[in-house]
Structures are given as C-alpha cells and as structure tokens.
Amino acid sequence: xxxxxxxxxPKGWRQNVxxxxxxxxxxxxxxxxxxxLFVMVSTSLKSLxxxxxxxxxxxxxxxxxxxxxxxxNSACVxxxxxxxxxxxxxxxxxxxPAVLISTFLGALNGYALTKWRFRGADTIFALMLFGAFIPFxxxxxxxxxxxxxxxxxxxxxxxVFVHTVYGLAxxxxxxxxxxxGVSSGxxxxxxxxxxxxxxxxxxxxxxxxxxxxxxxxxxxxxxxWNDFLFGIAFTVGESNPVTVALNNVVNTSTGVKEYxxxxxxxxxxxxPTLAVYVVAGAWFVRGLAAGAVKx
Amino acid sequence: MTGITLxxxxxxxxxxxxxxxxxxxxxxxxxxxxxxxxGCGKSTLLNLIAGLETLSSGDILIGGRRVNDVPPxxxxxAMVFQSYALYPTKTVRDNITFGMETRRVPKAxxxxxxxxxxxxxQIGHLLDRKPGQLSGGQRQRVAMGRALVRKPEVFLFxxxxxxxxxxxxxxxxxxxxxxxxxxxxTVVYVTHDQIEAMTLATRIAVxxxxxxxxxxxxxxxxxxxxxxxxxxxxxxxxxxxxxxxxVRDGGMAVLCGDGPTQLRFPLPDRIANRVAGAEGRxxxxxxxxxxxxxxxxxxxxxxxxxxxxxxxxxxxxGPDTMIVFEIAGQDLIARVRPQDARPxxxxxxxxxxxxxxxxxxxxxxxRL
Amino acid sequence: MSSRFGRALERRLPLIVVSPLFAASLxxxxxxxxxxxxxxxTRSxxxxxxxxxxxxQYERLWSTPRWHVALSNLVIFxxxxxxxxxxxxxxxxxxxxxxxxIEGVIRTIYLYPMALSFVVTGTVxxxxxxxxxxxxxxxxxxxxxxxxxxxxxxxDYAIYAVVIAGVWQSSxxxxxxxxxxxxxxxxxxxxxxxxxxxxxxxxxxxxxxxxxxxxxxSVVIILSHLAIKSFxxxxxxxGGGPGYATDMPATFMYxxxxxxxxxxxxxxxxxxMLMTVIAIxxxxxxxxxxxx
Numbered sequence: 001x002x003x004x005x006x007x008x009x010p011k012g013w014r015q016n017v018x019x020x021x022x023x024x025x026x027x028x029x030x031x032x033x034x035x036x037l038f039v040m041v042s043t044s045l046k047s048l049x050x051x052x053x054x055x056x057x058x059x060x061x062x063x064x065x066x067x068x069x070x071x072x073n074s075a076c077v078x079x080x081x082x083x084x085x086x087x088x089x090x091x092x093x094x095x096x097p098a099v100l101i102s103t104f105l106g107a108l109n110g111y112a113l114t115k116w117r118f119r120g121a122d123t124i125f126a127l128m129l130f131g132a133f134i135p136f137x138x139x140x141x142x143x144x145x146x147x148x149x150x151x152x153x154x155x156x157x158x159x160v161f162v163h164t165v166y167g168l169a170x171x172x173x174x175x176x177x178x179x180x181g182v183s184s185g186x187x188x189x190x191x192x193x194x195x196x197x198x199x200x201x202x203x204x205x206x207x208x209x210x211x212x213x214x215x216x217x218x219x220x221x222x223x224x225w226n227d228f229l230f231g232i233a234f235t236v237g238e239s240n241p242v243t244v245a246l247n248n249v250v251n252t253s254t255g256v257k258e259y260x261x262x263x264x265x266x267x268x269x270x271x272p273t274l275a276v277y278v279v280a281g282a283w284f285v286r287g288l289a290a291g292a293v294k295x
Numbered sequence: 296m297t298g299i300t301l302x303x304x305x306x307x308x309x310x311x312x313x314x315x316x317x318x319x320x321x322x323x324x325x326x327x328x329x330x331x332x333x334g335c336g337k338s339t340l341l342n343l344i345a346g347l348e349t350l351s352s353g354d355i356l357i358g359g360r361r362v363n364d365v366p367p368x369x370x371x372x373a374m375v376f377q378s379y380a381l382y383p384t385k386t387v388r389d390n391i392t393f394g395m396e397t398r399r400v401p402k403a404x405x406x407x408x409x410x411x412x413x414x415x416x417q418i419g420h421l422l423d424r425k426p427g428q429l430s431g432g433q434r435q436r437v438a439m440g441r442a443l444v445r446k447p448e449v450f451l452f453x454x455x456x457x458x459x460x461x462x463x464x465x466x467x468x469x470x471x472x473x474x475x476x477x478x479x480x481t482v483v484y485v486t487h488d489q490i491e492a493m494t495l496a497t498r499i500a501v502x503x504x505x506x507x508x509x510x511x512x513x514x515x516x517x518x519x520x521x522x523x524x525x526x527x528x529x530x531x532x533x534x535x536x537x538x539x540x541x542v543r544d545g546g547m548a549v550l551c552g553d554g555p556t557q558l559r560f561p562l563p564d565r566i567a568n569r570v571a572g573a574e575g576r577x578x579x580x581x582x583x584x585x586x587x588x589x590x591x592x593x594x595x596x597x598x599x600x601x602x603x604x605x606x607x608x609x610x611x612x613g614p615d616t617m618i619v620f621e622i623a624g625q626d627l628i629a630r631v632r633p634q635d636a637r638p639x640x641x642x643x644x645x646x647x648x649x650x651x652x653x654x655x656x657x658x659x660x661x662r663l
Numbered sequence: 664m665s666s667r668f669g670r671a672l673e674r675r676l677p678l679i680v681v682s683p684l685f686a687a688s689l690x691x692x693x694x695x696x697x698x699x700x701x702x703x704x705t706r707s708x709x710x711x712x713x714x715x716x717x718x719x720q721y722e723r724l725w726s727t728p729r730w731h732v733a734l735s736n737l738v739i740f741x742x743x744x745x746x747x748x749x750x751x752x753x754x755x756x757x758x759x760x761x762x763x764x765i766e767g768v769i770r771t772i773y774l775y776p777m778a779l780s781f782v783v784t785g786t787v788x789x790x791x792x793x794x795x796x797x798x799x800x801x802x803x804x805x806x807x808x809x810x811x812x813x814x815x816x817x818x819d820y821a822i823y824a825v826v827i828a829g830v831w832q833s834s835x836x837x838x839x840x841x842x843x844x845x846x847x848x849x850x851x852x853x854x855x856x857x858x859x860x861x862x863x864x865x866x867x868x869x870x871x872x873x874x875x876x877x878x879x880x881s882v883v884i885i886l887s888h889l890a891i892k893s894f895x896x897x898x899x900x901x902g903g904g905p906g907y908a909t910d911m912p913a914t915f916m917y918x919x920x921x922x923x924x925x926x927x928x929x930x931x932x933x934x935x936m937l938m939t940v941i942a943i944x945x946x947x948x949x950x951x952x953x954x955x
Binding site: 007022025026029030032033034035036037039040043051052055056057105108109112113116118121124127128129130131133134135136137138139140141142143145165166168169172196197198222225226227228229232233243244246247250251259262263265266269270273274276277278281284285 | 673676677678680681684685687688689691692693694695696698699702711751754755758759761763769770771772773774775776777778779780781782783784785786787788789790791793796797798800801804831835839853854857888891892894895898899902912913916917920921926929930932933934936937940944948
C-alpha cells in the first residue's frame with residue numbers, strides 16, 4: 001500500500017497503541033532472525049574456555065581471532081589439517097566459470113527461443129523447463145558414472161560442468177521471461193539494418209539485458225556457492241567445495257569439539273553470498289521472485 | 296447544504312509542490328469539472344477532497360464542516376475511479392453492497408438500494424458475475440452503481456470514461472449527465488478531455504501546474520478564455536494562434552507577417568476599444584477554426600474580413616472539412632463545409648469573423 | 664553459391680544454437696531419468712546391472728523400515744515447514760505493509776537467511792540447540808534449573824529441530840513473496856475500499872487476502888519443493904541421526920547410493936521422489952501456463 005499511503009486516517013490513542021504493537025512485533029522478529037547471526041559471530045570470537053563457562057548470548061569477554069585463523073588455515077577437514085582456505089579456493093574456481101557459462105548460454109538460449117521464433121521453440125522450452133524442477137537425486141547416479149567416463153570424476157571442472165548443465169534450465173527460463181517483455185520490433189529493425197543473429201545478440205540484445213544479467217548472475221552465484229548435494233556426491237577429499245568442507249569440519253568426530261572454530265568456519269563459508277546480499281539486496285530479491293518458479 | 300469549499304489548499308510530495316494554493320467554492324448540486332493536461336494536479340486535488348491524500352496546508356470544507364482530518368468513510372462521498380477499482384474476488388452484487396455492509400446498513404435496505412440502482416443502470420442481470428467476466432462498459436456501470444447506491448451528497452469522478460472506447464464514452468457521458476440532473480447531487484469530475492468537460496460541466500476549472508487558470512461555465516471558458524493556456528487547451532481542433540503586432544492606421548488592426556504576404560486583420564470597434572492605446576505591442580491573435588470559412592458561404596455579418604491564401608492540405612472529417620493554410624510561416628486551420636473544400640495548392644478565399652477574435656499579450660499570455 | 668549457403672545457414676542459426684543445449688537437456692535430464700528408472704527395475708548393487716528384475720527394488724524399498732521413517736519424517740517436516748513458513752511469512756508481509764519507514768532495513772534482516780547455505784544454517788542451529796551448551800544452558804542460567812532441551816539427540820524430537828532451522832531460513836522468503844503480492848494490488852482498489860468505509864482489518868480480510876490466492880498457491884508449491892529436496896539441512900544439522908531418526912528421502916537415497924552401494928534401491932527411492940515432485944509441479948505448471 002505504498003502509494004495509497006496518503007489516505008487520511010483517524011487519529012487517537014487506539015491507533016497509537018496499534019502502531020506501538022506493530023513495531024514491537026516487527027522488532028521481535030528482527031531479533032529472531034538476527035540471534036543466530038549474533039551467536040555465530042560472538043561464539044567465533046570466544047575462547048573454548050569461555051564457551052564452556054558462558055552462555056550462547058553472552059558477548060565475548062576477550063575478543064580472540066584464533067578460531068578464525070584456525071578455521072582458515074589449520075582446522076582439520078577429515079584427515080587433512082589445512083583449514084578451509086583450499087576449499088574456499090575450490091568453490092571460487094567452481095563458481096566463477098559455472099556462473100559465467102550458464103548465464104551466457106541462458107541468455108543466448110532465451111534470445112534464440114523468443115526473438116527468433118522457429119517451429120518447436122515452445123516445445124523445446126517446455127522440455128528444458130522441466131529440468132529446473134526435478135529432484136536432483138534422480139540424476140545423481142548416472143551423472144556420477146558419466147563424470148567417471150569423461151575423466152572428470154572428483155574434479156572441479158566436473159562440478160563446473162554439472163552446475164552449468166543443471167543451471168541452464170533456470171537461466172534460460174529467466175532470460176526468456178525477460179526477453180518476452182522486450183519488443184520484437186527492435187530485433188526486426190536491426191535485421192532491416194542488416195545485422196545478423198549474433199550481431200543483434202552481442203550489439204543490441206546483450207547491452208539491453210544488463211538488469212537480467214545481474215539478477216541471473218547473483219542468483220546463480222548464490223545457488224552454486226551454497227550447493228551441497230553435487231559437492232558431496234561428485235567430489236572427494238581435496239576437491240570438495242567449501243560447503244562440504246564446512247560440514248566435514250563440524251562433523252569431525254576426532255578430538256575436542258571446537259565450537260568457536262565451527263562458527264568461524266560457518267561465517268567464512270557464508271561470507272561471499274552474504275556480501276552479495278548486502279551489496280545487491282534488491283537484485284537478490286528480484287532473483288528470488290523470478291526464481292520462485294524454480295524454488 | 297452540501298457544497299465544497301477549498302481554502303488556500305496546498306499539497307507537496309517531498310520537495311515538489313503539486314497543488315499551489317487553490318481556492319474553490321462549489322455550490323450544492325453543481326457539476327464541476329477539473330480539466331487540464333496530465334500532471335496539472337487535477338487528480339491530486341480530487342484525492343484531497345476525497346481524503347485519499349493528506350493536505351499539506353489549507354482547509355477543505357464539505358457541507359460547511361472542516362474535513363481535513365476526517366477519514367474518507369466519514370466524508371459522505373462516493374468515488375468512481377479510472378480503473379473502476381472493482382474488487383476482483385467479489386461478485387457484482389457484493390461489490391455494490393460492500394460499502395453499505397461496512398456501514399452496517401440493514402439487509403433489507405441494502406437489497407432495496409441495490410435493486411433501485413441495478414435497474415437504473417441496467418446491470419440487474421450481471422449481479423452474480425465477477426468483475427473479470429464483464430466488459431469495460433459493464434464494469435463502468437457497476438462502478439457507478441457502487442458509488443450511487445449509498446446515496447452520498449457528493450460524487451467524485453476520476454477520469455471515469457478514459458478506459459472506454461469512443462462510442463461507449465459518448466453514451467456514458469450522456470448517462471452521467473442524466474443521472475446528475477435526476478439526483479441533483481454535487482459532482483466533482485476530473486478529466487483531461489476538454490469535450491467531456493464542455494458537455495458535462497455546469498462550471499469548468501481549467502488547471503495547469505497546480506493552479507486553477509480559469510473557473511467559469513463552459514460557454515465562457517470557450518468564448519472568453521482568460522489566457523493563451525485556456526484558449527489553447529479548450530477546443531478541438533485548437534484555436535489558431537497567430538503572432539502579430541497591434542497597429543492603428545485607419546482603425547485598429549493586427550499586422551501579421553511582412554512583405555507581400557503580409558495580412559492586416561482589422562479589429563471591430565468592440566475589441567478595438569479594449570486595446571486602445573496599446574499600439575505597437577506584440578500580440579497573439581486567436582481565431583477559432585469555426586470562425587474561418589469559405590467567403591460568401593455564410594449569411595453576411597458585421598466585421599467580416601476576407602483574404603486569399605493557397606490551401607496546404609485539406610482534411611475531411613465528415614460533417615466539416617479542415618483546410619490547413621499558412622500565414623507568415625504559421626499553420627492555420629479553417630473549418631469549412633465539405634462542398635466548399637478545395638485540394639492542396641488551390642488559392643482559397645477565406646472569410647473570418649473578426650468579432651469572435653481574441654487578443655492576447657504575447658509576453659504574458661493574458662487576454663487583452 | 665556461397666552466399667545462398669550463408670543465408671540458409673543464417674536462417675537456421677537460431678536452431679543450430681539451441682540444438683546442443685536442447686540435446687544436453689535431453690541427455691542429462693530425460694536420458695538420465697530413464698537410466699535411473701531402468702536401474703530401479705534391476706538387481707543392481709555396487710555396479711549397474713541392466714537385466715530387468717521387475718518391481719523387486721520397490722518391494723525391497725517399501726519393506727525397509729528406514730524408508731518408512733524417511734517418509735513419515737518428510738510428511739512431518741513438509742506440513743510443519745509449509746504451514747509455519749506461510750503463517751510467519753503472511754503475518755510479516757502484512758505488518759511490513761503498514762507504511763513502515765524503515766521497511767527496507769527490516770526486510771533485509773528478515774530475508775538474509777535466504778542468502779545462506781543450508782549447511783551454514785544447520786551448523787549454527789546445531790550449536791544453538793546443542794544439548795548442554797546451547798539453549799538449555801542459557802535457560803538454566805536464567806533460573807530455569809529443570810529446563811531440558813535435547814531435541815537434537817532425542818530420536819522422537821530431532822525432526823522438529825530440523826523444522827525449527829528450516830523455518831528460520833525460509834520464512835523470510837515466504838514473506839518477500841507475499842509482500843510482492845500485496846504490493847501488486849491496484850492502488851485505486853485500496854482507495855475505493857477506504858471510501859467504502861472499510862478499516863485496515865476489513866480491507867485485508869475481505870479484499871486483499873482473497874486476491875492473494877494465486878500467490879499463496881505459488882508459495883505453497885515453492886516451499887513444498889524445498890521440503891522434498893531438503894538434504895543439506897538434515898545432513899548438517901543431524902546427519903540423519905540420531906540413528907536414522909531424521910532421515911528424509913533425499914538423505915536415504917544418498918546413503919544407499921554412495922555409502923551402501925545399493926544402486927537399485929537408491930534408484931527406486933529417487934524415482935519415488937521424482938513422482939512426488941511431478942505430482943505437485945505438473946498440475947501447478949499446467950494451471951500457470953493455462954492462465955497466461
């Protein structure tokens with residue numbers, strides 16, 4: 001009701017009470033959502049001794065970054081004790097090419113399917129769309145075998161390949177929805193001006209699609225960075241992405257449980273997507289709404 | 296008595312002032328049309344009267360009661376919106392009775408009122424449908440029904456006809472005028488269509504940039520515009536505006552252009568007296584298209600001026616043909632009978648009714 | 664000659680560009696699904712065996728107690744997760760719709776968990792619900808000495824711990840979708856309702872919420888889809904345990920495919936998951952496409 005906000009409303013103590021109540025409820029929910037973040041940060045800055053004595057909500061008495069250092073470069077992931085750093089690098093090497101390739105191919109696909117309507121374009125799209133909805137468990141086994149055949153089993157390029165293939169349905173869907181809103185007259189005008197399929201794509205359509213590209217890149221980045229299923233199914237040991245490594249750190253059953261290191265590791269694994277969210281929140285929300293169909 | 300009074304009404308959105316101090320007195324039973332180009336503030340003004348926007352400063356009185364802080368529901372008003380704003384999940388019946396229901400009107404009275412206006416608006420057969428199943432014209436009628444059924448003292452219309460096609464628009468225009476005559480309630484009506492304003496209003500308020508430029512009955516606004524803006528806005532095709540200079544040589548006249556194509560429009564005494572002493576001033580001569588016609592085709596009258604110009608193009612509209620010609624580099628339009636029309640290139644003898652000419656100051660735009 | 668060839672090529676270019684991607688989708692989606700379906704009808708264990716064995720694996724699946732636990736967990740999680748997310752999301756969306764000046768900030772706070780990986784969410788909540796050091800200790804130190812909170816290690820309650828974490832992460836998403844729905848209501852409609860004399864409560868109850876039905880449908884579908892696919896959260900929070908008390912179909916499938924090397928059984932469970940998703944998604948997609 002943003003625009004209709006000017007409506008003259010009755011004034012009085014009842015309205016004031018309602019207003020106060022409204023803010024109390026909103027505030028309580030803010031606390032509800034923020035507490036885990038607070039717990040995560042404050043625990044990561046405590047020493048183990050302090051954790052054993054104090055409570056969850058107690059702020060750290062002496063701030064210590066030891067847990068962070070350990071999580072980054074010496075925590076044990078399985079049998080290797082190099083911290084999360086190498087796995088963080090794995091995630092970066094996985095996410096960057098996978099996002100770029102799937103976004104580019106999605107744009108090209110969406111463009112070909114909407115602006116060059118050939119026979120069967122709708123059928124092709126409908127068939128591809130289905131791929132966005134399947135539970136990935138149903139392709140895990142054959143994909144594991146295929147990666148083996150291709151010699152990509154347990155490698156980062158293998159993960160890039162998997163994420164690109166299964167990200168394509170969404171990126172195509174998103175660009176198709178965007179291009180449908182773009183007038184076909186522009187393409188026709190460019191055709192009359194003598195531009196071809198790729199000329200129009202690179203010189204006219206892509207520059208117009210910056211908002212769609214940004215939303216898609218953010219969405220794909222979040223999805224792929226946060227992925228766990230493909231990571232755990234298709235990589236082993238040192239090629240794990242950071243989410244899998246985090247889970248291994250937390251669930252290592254040997255030695256003393258170091259909750260502060262766990263929390264520092266969790267923050268490290270969450271930082272890239274959180275940073276994107278804070279910097280580009282509005283775009284992120286648009287992606288959520290667009291990705292609503294995917295879920 | 297349920298008139299509406301606006302005193303020094305102002306409205307700002309952030310730093311932009313949209314309504315810049317408007318005073319307006321609307322009598323009980325009047326049909327006032329707010330007309331102006333988009334962005335002139337007419338819809339905002341209507342929303343202020345309805346209580347859908349909060350005043351920045353000034354006072355609004357409805358029926359003598361100050362309503363600045365009164366919510367819309369207690370202002371005894373009804374409103375018809377441009378998009379009709381029918382509740383999509385409710386049937387036509389529930390749409391119409393919703394306002395009575397919230398006011399706890401007894402069921403029997405609701406049914407009676409519904410029946411009365413459903414008959415009047417010929418929507419009786421639509422009552423069980425949802426808005427999505429209605430045509431544009433039917434939705435319009437339902438929206439009117441929702442407004443009428445509560446029998447408020449004041450009706451507000453926000454461009455209610457602009458989403459209809461041309462034919463339906465004319466029909467509904469007549470319908471609204473009939474309803475007003477029958478019910479005699481106060482109406483404030485917003486439109487950007489000057490023909491709608493002319494046909495419906497008892498008084499027209501021509502608005503521009505947050506001000507009311509002129510408030511008068513339709514004939515006066517048309518025949519006696521206070522400035523160039525009002526003159527140019529009212530009338531279709533618009534008034535011809537010809538730049539010239541006021542001269543006195545054997546009677547007052549307006550000189551347009553120079554060289555061999557110069558024209559000298561002599562002014563009749565009635566107008567000449569009003570501009571006496573303003574010789575040499577730059578002015579704009581306003582001539583409505585219907586005051587220029589083919590020479591000799593109308594009964595002779597006083598103060599006619601005849602001149603010749605080649606036709607640039609002719610544009611038949613059916614009942615009349617518009618002839619475009621040129622004076623001193625400016626396009627003018629004459630409205631002639633179809634049988635008098637000539638094709639482009641032919642020299643045409645025009646006759647102009649100088650008695651209905653308007654003079655405006657070229658600098659201030661004000662009527663002289 | 665070459666120019667005619669060029670023009671023919673140019674005309675086919677869109678198809679040529681789309682074809683490989685389409686082929687990929689055919690192979691990696693439909694081909695793989697077929698492969699999995701086929702395997703589910705064989706005796707495959709460690710290695711695939713392509714000899715048809717009828718419904719053997721499905722019979723085995725449905726006689727595995729662990730599968731029944733996974734299914735009943737899914738139902739519990741699904742219902743609670745969807746209902747709680749809907750309730751919280753709807754409430755917050757309506758509250759945020761009341762001309763709140765700092766709406767942007769609040770919305771950012773409500774929605775940030777969506778940017779986190781379920782693994783991170785699981786890790787944090789595992790610590791918060793830690794029996795001994797977590798909420799239990801907090802409440803005991805606050806004076807409630809007999810307070811017990813051991814859901815994470817209690818087989819009867821562990822699945823509800825998963826619900827808590829899941830709702831925390833996804834309710835903001837429901838809020839955002841509802842809020843977008845509320846914002847799409849035509850402004851003039853709200854003005855008309857105000858003139859009709861309806862107060863805020865009545866406007867929501869009688870006019871706005873009935874219009875939210877399509878949005879509600881999509882949110883339910885999206886949340887259901889998340890629930891069926893939930894894997895990371897369970898693994899990170901409980902590892903499926905204690906025992907297999909919090910197993911879900913997704914973790915069940917993973918365990919049998921990659922840890923126990925029961926290819927046929929895993930394939931059968933994956934096919935069951937696919938059928939469930941199809942049963943939900945296809946009618947929804949069909950009605951969506953028909954509406955346009």
